[in-house]
Structure formats: structure tokens, C-alpha cells
Amino acid sequence: TVLVVDFGAQYAQLIARRVREAKVYSEIVPHTMPVAEMLAKNPRAVILSGGPASVYADDAPGVDPALFEADIPAFGICYGFQAMTSALGGQVARTGMSEFGRTPLAVTEPGVLLRTMPDDVAVWMSHNDAVTHAPPGFETLAVSDGTPVAAFEDTSRKLAGVQWHPEVLHTEYGQAVLEHFLFDLAEVRPTWTMVNIVDDAVETIRAQVGDKQVVCGLSGGVDSSVAAALVQRAIGDQLTCVFVDHGLLREGEAEQVEKDFVAATGVDLHVVDAADRFLIALKDVEDPEEKRKIIGREFIRAFDEAAREIVARAGAEGSEVEYLVQGTLYPDVVESGGGEGAANIKSHHNVGGLPEDLQFTLVEPLRWLFKDEVRAVGEQLGIPADIVWRHPFPGPGLAIRIIGAVEKQRLEVLRRADAIARSELHAAGLDREVWQFPVVLLADVHSVGVQGDGRTYGHPVVLRPVSSEDAMTADWSRLPFELLERISTRITNEIPEINRVVLDITSKPPATIEWE
Ligand code: XMP
Numbered sequence: 046t047v048l049v050v051d052f053g054a055q056y057a058q059l060i061a062r063r064v065r066e067a068k069v070y071s072e073i074v075p076h077t078m079p080v081a082e083m084l085a086k087n088p089r090a091v092i093l094s095g096g097p098a099s100v101y102a103d104d105a106p107g108v109d110p111a112l113f114e115a116d117i118p119a120f121g122i123c124y125g126f127q128a129m130t131s132a133l134g135g136q137v138a139r140t141g142m143s144e145f146g147r148t149p150l151a152v153t154e155p156g157v158l159l160r161t162m163p164d165d166v167a168v169w170m171s172h173n174d175a176v177t178h179a180p181p182g183f184e185t186l187a188v189s190d191g192t193p194v195a196a197f198e199d200t201s202r203k204l205a206g207v208q209w210h211p212e213v214l215h216t217e218y219g220q221a222v223l224e225h226f227l228f229d230l231a232e233v234r235p236t237w238t239m240v241n242i243v244d245d246a247v248e249t250i251r252a253q254v255g256d257k258q259v260v261c262g263l264s265g266g267v268d269s270s271v272a273a274a275l276v277q278r279a280i281g282d283q284l285t286c287v288f289v290d291h292g293l294l295r296e297g298e299a300e301q302v303e304k305d306f307v308a309a310t311g312v313d314l315h316v317v318d319a320a321d322r323f324l325i326a327l328k329d330v331e332d333p334e335e336k337r338k339i340i341g342r343e344f345i346r347a348f349d350e351a352a353r354e355i356v357a358r359a360g361a362e363g364s365e366v367e368y369l370v371q372g373t374l375y376p377d378v379v380e381s382g383g384g385e386g387a388a389n390i391k392s393h394h395n396v397g398g399l400p401e402d403l404q405f406t407l408v409e410p411l412r413w414l415f416k417d418e419v420r421a422v423g424e425q426l427g428i429p430a431d432i433v434w435r436h437p438f439p440g441p442g443l444a445i446r447i448i449g450a451v452e453k454q455r456l457e458v459l460r461r462a463d464a465i466a467r468s469e470l471h472a473a474g475l476d477r478e479v480w481q482f483p484v485v486l487l488a489d490v491h492s493v494g495v496q497g498d499g500r501t502y503g504h505p506v507v508l509r510p511v512s513s514e515d516a517m518t519a520d521w522s523r524l525p526f527e528l529l530e531r532i533s534t535r536i537t538n539e540i541p542e543i544n545r546v547v548l549d550i551t552s553k554p555p556a557t558i559e560w561e
Contacts, residue, residue: 093125292320
């Protein structure tokens with residue numbers, strides 16, 4: 046394990062991901078964790094992240110020097126670099142020279158850390174204070190205009206640090222610097238491979254579950270699919286999956302779950318065809334929050350019924366259903382401040398309302414993985430690419446992409462338009478450039494058109510392609526005009542109810558990704 050000590054930077058997760066890209070397992074711990082507890086994790090190296098504080102502030106989070114006496118290689122980044130400097134007897138000063146963004150850097154002495162870096166590179170900086178004197182025993186490796194000591198290392202104690210952010214994309218040779226620390230200075234070995242990840246997960250699941258039965262809710266999304274496939278790989282026929290088809294999925298998605306996913310993984314799938322029930326519950330409802338509430342409620346009901354059947358069937362066979370699979374990812378675990386030991390949360394906190402008498406303990410096979418790792422595991426397990434690379438899709442599905450009441454015929458119209466947009470995006474090879482590509486039907490808006498010799502009075506659809514990293518902020522995707530034109534032409538030619546296609550060019554904020 047390489048520990049990434051989080052000083053409150055938005056970059057800690059990024060650092061952990063970069064370490065894992067180098068095939069080294071990394072875990073994020075808060076800077077408030079006592080050194081003894083960090084050492085108990087037996088880390089091969091420690092990385093101190095950046096953070097918003099100034100080492101001068103009264104309440105500045107420091108580094109316990111005991112960490113450096115433990116004979117564990119350490120690497121400081123930005124604030125972590127400054128905190129390391131202070132802890133080891135160097136000097137950090139207010140130079141009055143801030144550096145933000147792209148900054149030219151001069152390598153004065155490559156050492157081990159910068160040995161493959163050219164003399165002049167551009168790196169990404171974000172700091173006010175600067176290191177003016179390296180601590181005793183350290184060699185200075187680089188300078189910038191605002192930073193007399195921009196990088197240093199002490200090869201005998203295996204300590205090093207940089208003022209810039211090697212983890213961000215814009216920093217040249219960032220990954221190389223990180224890997225020189227990991228492999229050349231700290232001498233860790235790259236063992237975090239897909240095969241090992243899957244093997245570890247399988248072992249952990251078996252140890253947790255024993256001979257008990259497990260249920261799993263499949264949504265058709267990446268996370269629940271990969272979680273289910275891992276559990277299936279681990280315990281095979283002790284697992285039963287439930288797929289509640291609420292009739293609000295896109296074209297082909299239910300079939301992908303029912304046929305392709307089952308064929309690829311062999312899971313025992315229990316399909317609940319609840320489309321009519323959802324349509325009835327949603328009749329005449331226009332308010333988005335009302336739609337969400339109804340869908341959430343109906344979903345729990347349908348899942349509850351199916352789970353009870355599975356529990357009863359297992360009971361009749363003399364076994365017991367004790368576990369529920371949940372696709373929680375590592376960023377959620379980090380953000381909720383949890384670590385290990387939080388696995389006993391009961392399902393109703395998460396599934397949002399399973400009744401008291403139907404409680405399960407959670408199995409969370411993805412709780413140590415980042416999204417890109419989940420996808421890689423999915424590929425490793427042979428899950429079809431259409432599922433592994435699927436864009437995020439909201440739980441309430443197409444219901445919140447019909448502006449107006451949800452009706453069967455409206456769903457069919459939207460489904461066809463959405464399928465055209467997705468297939469053209471795919472044909473253009475741009476799936477992975479786009480975070481999500483909602484198509485929104487303005488069902489309550491009419492628009493005049495002329496097709497053939499006649500006047501038409503149809504509906505507009507909105508194309509809403511966005512780029513994003515986490516859905517918290519987003520920008521509209523600059524799709525090629527030829528692609529937009531093809532989508533527009535096909536939609537209006539092939540779907541008589543639609544006579545206008547418009548493009549949403551709003552970022553988030555101010556707009557959200559979905560229209561409702
Ligand atoms: P917004 O529209 O708020 O969406 O920018 C951010 C992300 O969340 C998804 N989304 C939902 N996901 N239930 C979900 O499971 C919902 O009610 C819901 N509303 C929005 C949206 O698709 C985007 O990825």
C-alpha cells in the first residue's frame with residue numbers, strides 16, 4: 046500500500062489514481078490520522094497531498110516528524126512539500142510571488158526524481174508560500190521564478206518533494222516523476238494488476254459471505270453490473286440478481302441486461318416487468334420532483350416484493366439470504382469519511398427504504414475501486430463493452446427527459462430519437478469523449494414545421510451532449526457539425542412526431558445536465 050495523506054486537496058483522489066495507474070495500490074487517509082495508525086497499515090511509501098492551507102496559519106495541519114523517522118519513503122506535493130520542509134528543518138517563506146496554473150520550470154540537477162525530465166518544462170502550480178531553503182541533507186533539483194526550491198530529494202532517507210502538481214494532466218512528465226519516486230526512490234513493486242484485483246475481490250467476498258445467500262439489484266449501469274459479476278465469480282449460485290424493468294430505460298438496454306449480461310456472467314436473474322405499474326403511477330404527473338418520488342417509491346416496492354420471494358424460496362430450501370450487493374465506489378467511501386469497518390450499514394440506508402423486517406448486510410466489492418478501475422474489472426470479467434462503457438444514466442430514466450407527463454407513446458418517440466443520437470455518436474467514434482448525451486423531448490411544446498408540401502405541428506427534441514469528470518460541473522460538448530447534422534436529419538426524417546432538433550449550449554452551472 047502507498048498511503049496518500051489528504052491535506053484537504055481536491056487532488057488527493059487524483060494522486061491516488063495516478064499511483065494506481067502505475068500499478069501500485071494506494072489508499073487515501075486523512076491528515077488527522079495518528080502516525081501509529083498509518084504505520085499499522087504497513088505502507089511501502091507515503092505521499093503528502095496538496096491542500097488549501099498556508100503552513101503559517103495557526104491551525105495549519107502539520108506533519109508529525111515521527112512519520113519521517115519511521116524509515117518509510119515519503120513524497121510531498123505542493124502543501125505536502127512545504128509541510129515536509131517545515132517538519133524537517135527547512136524554510137518556507139511568504140515570497141509574495143504566487144504561481145497559479147502553467148509555470149515554466151528549470152531543472153538544475155535531475156537527481157533520481159527528475160532524471161528523465163528535460164531541463165525546461167511546463168508544470169502546473171497553485172501556491173502562495175514557497176520553500177526558500179531545503180532541509181539539511183536534501184538536494185535542490187529545480188527552480189521556478191517564484192520558487193527558489195521547487196523540488197528536492199534525499200536519496201539516503203528516500204524522501205522527496207515537488208512544489209508543483211505532478212498528478213494533473215497539464216503537468217509535463219508528471220507521471221514520470223511520480224514513478225521515479227515510487228520505483229526508483231521508494232522501490233515499490235507494481236503488483237496492482239487487473240488479475241490481482243479480481244482475485245483479491247473474489248477472496249474477500251468468499252470470506253465475508255461464507256455459505257449464505259446473496260441478492261443484488263441490477264440497474265443496467267456499470268457499477269451494479271460489475272459488482273454483480275464479481276460476486277457471481279466469487280460465489281456462483283449463492284447469488285440471485287433482481288432487475289426491475291421500469292420501462293424507462295433506453296432502447297435495447299433491458300435486453301442487454303437480460304440477454305447479454307446473463308450470457309456473459311451466468312447470473313441467476315429475476316426480471317420484474319414493472320413497466321405498466323410505473324406508467325400508471327406516473328399518469329398525468331408533470332412535476333420533476335414528484336416523478337422522482339413516485340419512481341423511487343415504486344422501485345422499492347417492486348424490489349421488495351422480488352426480494353421477499355427470493356428469501357422465501359431460499360428459506361424453503363433451508364438456507365438464508367443475508368447479504369445485499371451494493372456498487373459503492375471508492376470516491377463515495379472517501380467522501381463520506383469512511384474507511385474499512387463501515388460494512389455493516391444496513392441496506393435501508395442505501396436502497397432508500399427497504400422495510401425494517403427485510404434487512405441485509407451489504408457486500409460492497411467495489412468500495413476500493415475508482416470508476417476507471419471498475420470498467421477495467423468489468424472488461425476483465427468479460428462483461429459486454431456496451432455495458433462497461435455505458436454513459437451514466439439517471440435512476441428515473443427517460444421519465445425526467447420528457448418535459449411534461451410521461452406517456453407510453455412519448456416514451457417510444459424519445460427512445461427512437463435517443464437511439465439515433467447514440468448510434469451516430471458511436472459511429473463517429475466519440476462515445477468516450479462525451480460524459481453523457483441526454484436527448485430531451487419537449488412533449489408539451491409544439492413547433493411548426495414544413496415537410497413535403499405540408500405544414501407540420503410536432504415537437505422539438507433537445508440534444509444535450511456534455512463533457513464532465515464527475516457530473517458536478519459540466520460543459521457542453523463541441524460535437525462536430527457534420528455529426529450534429531446527421532443526427533438532426535435522421536431524427537426528423539425517421540420520427541414523424543419530431544420536426545425540430547435543438548442543441549443545448551449551456552454549461553453546468555448555471556444549468557444542470559438533465560432538464561428536470
Ligand atoms: P444534474 O442534472 O443534476 O445531474 O446535473 C447530475 C448527474 O446525476 C444524474 N441524475 C440522476 N441520477 N437519479 C439518479 O440516479 C436522479 O434523480 C438523477 N437526476 C440527475 C444525471 O444524469 C447526471 O449524471
